[in-house]
Amino acid sequence: MGSWGIIEEEWRKGPWTAEEDKLLIEYVNLHGEGRWSSVARHAGLKRNGKSCRLRWVNYLRPDLKRGQITPYEERIILELHAIWGNRWSTIARSLPGRTDNEIKNYWRTHFKKKVKKSSIVTSEKTKNRLLKRQQFQQQQQLLNSQIDVKRVVSFFEESETKVPTHVPIQDMTILYQNNIFHEQEQGGFFYSMINGFANLSVPEASSNEDIMWDIGLWNLDDFNNISI
């Protein structure tokens, strides 16, 4: 309270304590994500909705991938930033377990100074294709929350690689559960999941990314016996 009888900011700010984290986790586990503005009331937290959401999304979410950004992820960040610019949340959708904040920070600390204003012109075709992907992934995220699938993994990577095994996936989205290793064969394509990495083994060289994308689509259906 201020000395003038004015009610000062009633919300707590600054770093979260372990107790606050615990309260927030308990609340979300019980009631799910969303309705952040009422979390404080029900969870006994003196934090506003914005703060609660941010803490959950950027730090407490169980599906966050902790640890360093891998070279693989770094390449994705670089590529997508060249296309999207500072649209961090868009970029983050292609990096499961990474937050927009994390990617933004990583970019700023590692690349900002190095990148000279390059005039990369991305064709509308490419942008539209990517937008389609993003929308699809958003839809999957919604489905995930409904069917309790832990994560959506998507990797976007330049390809034209001739390495016959474990070709980095161009743009393939795979659903898997519980972070358990999976290996599947789908129409002659093998892919495997290890520690959140998706690898594709192609029996014969394939470089058509649109084909890869289509494979990603029907794998999703097959995995979960769901129809979009």
Next chain:
DNA sequence: AAATTCCCCAACCGCGTGATC
């Protein structure tokens, strides 16, 4: 060893958008 600068990143802020009243 102490002071200063640099660097990282968690958290905040303002704003835009869409839903609801």
Next chain:
DNA sequence: CGATCACGCGGTTGGGGAATT
């Protein structure tokens, strides 16, 4: 319809540790 609310996004800040002077 406008007002209000909730949410999410991108830019920015500031505390603290690491590196440098």
